[in-house]
Amino acid sequence: MKRILFLPYVAFIGLCLLNGHRGQAAEGKEKSVILSTTTSTQDSGLLDVLVPLFEKQTGYRVKTISVGTGQALALAAKGDADVALVHAPSLEKKYVAEGKLQNRRLVMYNDFVIIGPKNDPAKIKTAKNTGDALKRIQQSKSPFVSRGDNSGTHNLEKSLWKSAGTQPKGDWYIEAGQGMGATLGIANERNGYAITDRGTYLALRQRVTLPILVEGDKALLNVYSVMEVNPGNGPRVNTTGGKAFADFMVSPKTQDVIKSFGADKFGQPLFVPIAGKREEELGA
Amino acid sequence: MELIWNGILKAFELVFSGDAEVWSITWLSLQISGAATLISLLIGIPLGIVLAMTRFAGRSMTVAVINTGMGLPPVVVGLFISILFWRSGPFGFMELIYTTTAMIIAQVIIALPIVAGLTMASFQSLDPNLALQLFGIGASRLQVLWLLCNEARLPLLAAVMAGFGGVISEVGASMMVGGNIRGETRVLTTATVLETGKGNFDIAIALSLILLALAFALNSALTYIQQRDRIKWPSLS
DSSP states (O other): OHHHHHHHHHHHHHHHHHHHHHHHHHHTTSOEEEEEEEHHHHHTTHHHHHHHHHHHHHOOEEEEEEEOHHHHHHHHHTTSOSEEEEOOHHHHHHHHHTTSEEEEEEEEEEEEEEEOOTTOTTOGGGOSSHHHHHHHHHHTTOOEEEOOSSOHHHHHHHHHHHHTTOOOOSTTEEEOOSOHHHHHHHHHHHTOEEEEEHHHHHHTTTTOOOOEEEOOOGGGEEEEEEEEEOGGGOTTOOHHHHHHHHHHHHSHHHHHHHHHTTHHHHSSOSOEEOTTOOGGGOOO | OHHHHHHHHHHHHHHHTTOHHHHHHHHHHHHHHHHHHHHHHHHHHHHHHHHHHOOOTTHHHHHHHHHHHTTOOHHHHHHHHHHHHSTTSTTGGGOOTTSHHHHHHHHHHHHHHHHHHHHHHHHHTSOHHHHHHHHHTTOOHHHHHHHHHHHTHHHHHHHHHHHHHHHHSOOHHIIIIITTOTTTTOOHHHHHHHHHHHTOHHHHHHHHHHHHHHHHHHHHHHHHHHHTTOOOOOOOO
């Protein structure tokens, strides 16, 4: 008796699962491209504009996975994504040198700014440059909130500390371990300093009252690149789809869209398109 | 305060203007968590009954595993399902990662121990003599099972609510195995995280309120069924 009941039971559960999948498989007939990217491209709303354009032009379906740059690159290196759009040049070059990612092309930049308490206890407003500003924060032991999540922003921050010749350590150095928005929230509540990309800062302007104290230094450029995934990384990498998306990002039409993006919402464009340029040519 | 008020206004605006994206996100949440709960019930109730009413080698071990699983952190489930279903993982060939199917699988793993554990507890609280009496008056095995289920229906409904409540509200596993892809795997909880990150706190509050309203509506329906014919306790005064 039990045995007779058991079979249709399992079949029914299997059907339930299949049914969930069928709708998707039908749609998935058009090939899909997995894009691993950073939270900032998604949170700024840029991808909500670009992805539909790409899908319309090529017929591909894009699955956008937005995580920290560290994880985005790791996913691509394992062959779990087809193309990567990230902003951590030193880390990117490491993956390219290892052959995991290839054909690195610059797409756009925006810039980082250092925000902090209005009364500026570390006096970074008068600092000579970014390195000097960080040194002053450390010497005055003013609270500083770091992303602490191996994201592109965190990597930039680490390299800035390094070039300032110091190691941040102590009670004043707070590691959030979260995205940019949450990190800014903590900085705001603790009245501390933080490094943020301008786009996220503008988007959170309602909630974050800390003013910009340092900006415009070339060291604070936030450069986004697109890279294709080496097909050798895994058995199911969609190489042509990944290349199509990378080509799309640097095409003149897309670059035009990037150029004006954000002007209506933030009063100023969020990104500067730079396809075809070399890193040395960039200036703030 | 102003923020919360704006969020409430935004919630009404989104719901009543029939915002297509919000509706499809809500509908998808219901479908995924509904399917996951259904599957958990189909597996978990028989499993709980077997565990409550039979003795076999390894039973106490299984019970311990289920009891631990009742508090399984969704992120842990998400991590392991991701590792298994990534293209580079052992089940990568199934191409399930970042699909609703993967999300349902993860949610079943979260809800199953809850349903099985609560079912087991509800059957163990029945009087064992009841089954003997039913057999005594000539009931068949299936009839006995049916009558016992009927007897345990109040705690069984609690199992349904706890299972559904557990999966509709979890975010860790859905984020990791679903990827929060717009129009495909974005559900109420992951959309709330995204909108918070974007600084759109009013939309985030609106999505949370929709989630709460949904959970409340379903639970009050089930509670009504559960409570409508409860025993009337004699007045103690």
